[in-house]
Amino acid sequence: MNAFWIILTGSLVATCCSLLGCYLILRRMAMIGDAISHAVLPGIVIAFLLTGSRDSVPMIIGAGLLGVLTTFLIEFFHKYARVQSDAAIGVTFTWLFAIGIILISVFAGQVDLDQDCVLYGEIAYVPLDLWITEGGLSLGPRTVWTIGFVTILIIAFILFGYKELFLTAFDSGYAAAIGVSTSLWYYLLMTAVSLTTVASFESVGAILVVALLVAPPATAYLLTDNFKTMLVLSVALGIIASFAGYYLAVWMDGSIAGAIATITGVEFLLAFLFSPSRGILINRKLVQPVQH
Amino acid sequence: MKEFFEFFSFADANVRFVTLGSVLLAGSSAVVGCFTLLRKRALVGDAVAHAVLPGVCLAFILSGTKNPLILLIGAFITGWLSLIIIDFITAKSRIKEDTAIGLVLSVFFGIGILLLTSIQHSGNAAQSGLDKFLFGNAASLVGEDLIIFSIVAVLLLTATVVFYKELKLLCFDEVYAKTIGFPVRGLELLLTTLTVLAVVVGIQAVGVVLMAAMLITPAAAARFWTDKLGVMLVLAAVIGAISGVSGAFVSYTAPAMPTGPWIVLIVSLIATFSFAFAPNKGWIARIVRQRLNKKRILEENLLKLLYQLSENKQDFHTPRPMHELLDKRSFPVKEAASGLAKLKSQGYLEKIKDGWVLTAEGITRGRRVVRLHRLWELYLTQYLHLASDHVHEDAETIEHIITPELEKRLLVELNFPILDPHSSKIP
Numbered sequence: 001m002n003a004f005w006i007i008l009t010g011s012l013v014a015t016c017c018s019l020l021g022c023y024l025i026l027r028r029m030a031m032i033g034d035a036i037s038h039a040v041l042p043g044i045v046i047a048f049l050l051t052g053s054r055d056s057v058p059m060i061i062g063a064g065l066l067g068v069l070t071t072f073l074i075e076f077f078h079k080y081a082r083v084q085s086d087a088a089i090g091v092t093f094t095w096l097f098a099i100g101i102i103l104i105s106v107f108a109g110q111v112d113l114d115q116d117c118v119l120y121g122e123i124a125y126v127p128l129d130l131w132i133t134e135g136g137l138s139l140g141p142r143t144v145w146t147i148g149f150v151t152i153l154i155i156a157f158i159l160f161g162y163k164e165l166f167l168t169a170f171d172s173g174y175a176a177a178i179g180v181s182t183s184l185w186y187y188l189l190m191t192a193v194s195l196t197t198v199a200s201f202e203s204v205g206a207i208l209v210v211a212l213l214v215a216p217p218a219t220a221y222l223l224t225d226n227f228k229t230m231l232v233l234s235v236a237l238g239i240i241a242s243f244a245g246y247y248l249a250v251w252m253d254g255s256i257a258g259a260i261a262t263i264t265g266v267e268f269l270l271a272f273l274f275s276p277s278r279g280i281l282i283n284r285k286l287v288q289p290v291q292h
Numbered sequence: 293m294k295e296f297f298e299f300f301s302f303a304d305a306n307v308r309f310v311t312l313g314s315v316l317l318a319g320s321s322a323v324v325g326c327f328t329l330l331r332k333r334a335l336v337g338d339a340v341a342h343a344v345l346p347g348v349c350l351a352f353i354l355s356g357t358k359n360p361l362i363l364l365i366g367a368f369i370t371g372w373l374s375l376i377i378i379d380f381i382t383a384k385s386r387i388k389e390d391t392a393i394g395l396v397l398s399v400f401f402g403i404g405i406l407l408l409t410s411i412q413h414s415g416n417a418a419q420s421g422l423d424k425f426l427f428g429n430a431a432s433l434v435g436e437d438l439i440i441f442s443i444v445a446v447l448l449l450t451a452t453v454v455f456y457k458e459l460k461l462l463c464f465d466e467v468y469a470k471t472i473g474f475p476v477r478g479l480e481l482l483l484t485t486l487t488v489l490a491v492v493v494g495i496q497a498v499g500v501v502l503m504a505a506m507l508i509t510p511a512a513a514a515r516f517w518t519d520k521l522g523v524m525l526v527l528a529a530v531i532g533a534i535s536g537v538s539g540a541f542v543s544y545t546a547p548a549m550p551t552g553p554w555i556v557l558i559v560s561l562i563a564t565f566s567f568a569f570a571p572n573k574g575w576i577a578r579i580v581r582q583r584l585n586k587k588r589i590l591e592e593n594l595l596k597l598l599y600q601l602s603e604n605k606q607d608f609h610t611p612r613p614m615h616e617l618l619d620k621r622s623f624p625v626k627e628a629a630s631g632l633a634k635l636k637s638q639g640y641l642e643k644i645k646d647g648w649v650l651t652a653e654g655i656t657r658g659r660r661v662v663r664l665h666r667l668w669e670l671y672l673t674q675y676l677h678l679a680s681d682h683v684h685e686d687a688e689t690i691e692h693i694i695t696p697e698l699e700k701r702l703l704v705e706l707n708f709p710i711l712d713p714h715s716s717k718i719p
Binding site for chain 1: 338410
């Protein structure tokens with residue numbers, strides 16, 4: 001049963017991350033996703049200190065807001081202080097992440113988070129924290145409910161905003177011309193990324209969220225040219241990685257989240273080498289120049 | 293406070309070593325970071341930093357010891373590999389660079405975490421302390437480790453000094469470097485190697501997760517104070533060193549604290565201060581400059597208007613009341629009033645009863661603005677073949693910018709014209 005809950009959690013995290021990741025990599029914002037995933041840490045710690053629990057809604061919202069603040073801060077450094085854009089990202093997220101770690105060290109007694117958990121989560125402990133109703137009925141692990149709720153939110157967001165998200169990612173000029181607010185959808189997307197990061201944080205940690213945000217979509221991107229196929233494919237790849245990662249981790253007696261990230265890397269490597277349309281080891285018929 | 297004096301008196305030999313080590317580590321990564329920043333590849337350093345972890349773990353698994361030299365070699369190999377893979381993926385597929393960086397960073401780090409946790413669970417007693425690589429601990433820099441890492445740091449600094457000219461050219465004009473026969477490929481490789489080495493030694497102080505900050509942040513801060521590469525390198529090294537010392541101090545007073553985050557916090561504060569307050573390039577300086585320019589433009593527009601009003605009848609001594617000016621052109625009233633007062637104090641205007649009159653200097657300056665405006669309109673119609681009713685807006689902006697040298701060249705270019713496209717006389 002434990003394996004089931006862990007793999008379910010992994011798959012739910014992978015679903016949210018892969019879906020949003022597709023938009024991030026097409027917008028060339030993979031590193032912004034990376035930045036957000038680091039920068040929500042102080043938000044999580046502060047919310048934790050204030051509310052005293054991990055799974056409360058205010059905590060997710062508070063920390064999610066910090067993710068959006070990060071994008072504002074990066075934009076501010078870039079636009080107003082004219083810091084080169086990659087440096088703006090680098091400075092912002094390392095700084096916020098450092099504050100988060102310091103807060104954890106200072107309030108070590110009061111915060112049930114440690115530095116390692118921040119890095120690679122504690123997905124193995126997911127089945128231990130059960131949600132038990134007052135009547136004594138066990139409803140399964142608390143984390144599954146939280147991340148499940150976020151997954152439904154993200155899927156709903158993509159279903160309802162499909163057209164707008166698609167247009168703003170592929171042709172923002174056209175989107176603006178037909179009256180779709182590009183900045184509104186940009187910030188909505190960033191909010192969704194922050195929410196997902198916060199909800200996934202305790203199960204897979206800050207850096208491995210990035211693996212699930214970037215690797216499955218990048219793999220799918222090598223396999224298809226159709227965007228809808230890419231969304232579905234990357235979710236499938238994410239779920240496969242959760243399954244395979246769990247068993248790899250059991251076999252090696254190591255971190256499950258680390259193993260999931262390793263598998264997403266293996267998937268990418270396979271697609272990179274053997275993708276039917278773009279694999280570098282697959283012979284493609286090249287168009288020969290016409291001889292005269 | 294007592295600890296503060298204890299630490300900074302450097303009486304304790306241990307303190308001296310730790311301080312020296314932190315300064316060297318932080319300083320050398322800051323110097324290398326300048327080059328990666330200028331090549332717009334700042335985030336690549338982040339990927340290398342994370343990719344170092346599996347190397348450290350593999351080296352430990354294979355050798356079974358924590359000999360710094362062996363771990364360093366392992367770290368070096370995977371760090372280098374990550375850079376090669378990023379370049380390879382970007383070159384050989386349609387994956388963009390940012391995605392490739394994110395991918396390599398997280399997957400390598402994932403592998404590293406998997407290996408690290410696996411080692412920790414294996415119950416091997418020798419492994420304790422490997423996790424220091426995650427967040428760094430300057431206090432553990434003693435004895436043999438310190439000597440090895442300091443040697444690498446000094447090597448790094450020497451290499452940048454020796455290849456200073458070549459690296460400079462690589463950063464600023466790669467194509468030119470290629471044409472004059474520089475081995476650009478080799479230099480790129482050198483810079484890659486330097487970056488990896490900087491990361492490998494830097495993680496001792498700040499750990500893999502925050503290493504990116506040691507490469508990016510001092511360089512980004514230094515960039516705001518100067519346009520000279522040499523000065524920038526020294527400044528970045530100093531900023532890095534200051535944060536390194538403070539990190540050592542923190543790990544001296546609170547050994548349980550990870551040093552990395554403190555070093556990063558301090559270096560980020562210095563950087564944010566630089567972004568905001570650096571003269572010329574800083575945010576505040578730019579806002580001030582924009583305000584001043586706006587004021588100057590308004591004043592020049594006032595002088596221009598006064599000149600134009602009197603130009604036809606040459607009645608420069610007729611006083612023009614404020615409302616007449618506002619009828620002709622919509623100025624914001626308050627700003628116009630303060631602009632007029634300022635021009636008066638500078639001697640360009642005189643106030644007679646209720647009206648304003650240009651002084652001799654005022655006439656000269658007003659005439660110059662009008663002349664530049666008309667010259668530019670003429671230039672646009674003659675050389676860019678724009679219709680004469682399309683050129684006013686453009687001239688309205690550029691009239692405040694043209695320098696006397698440009699003015700001379702325009703005159704020559706247009707063959708000392710008399711009339712502008714609207715058949716007004718060019719004064």
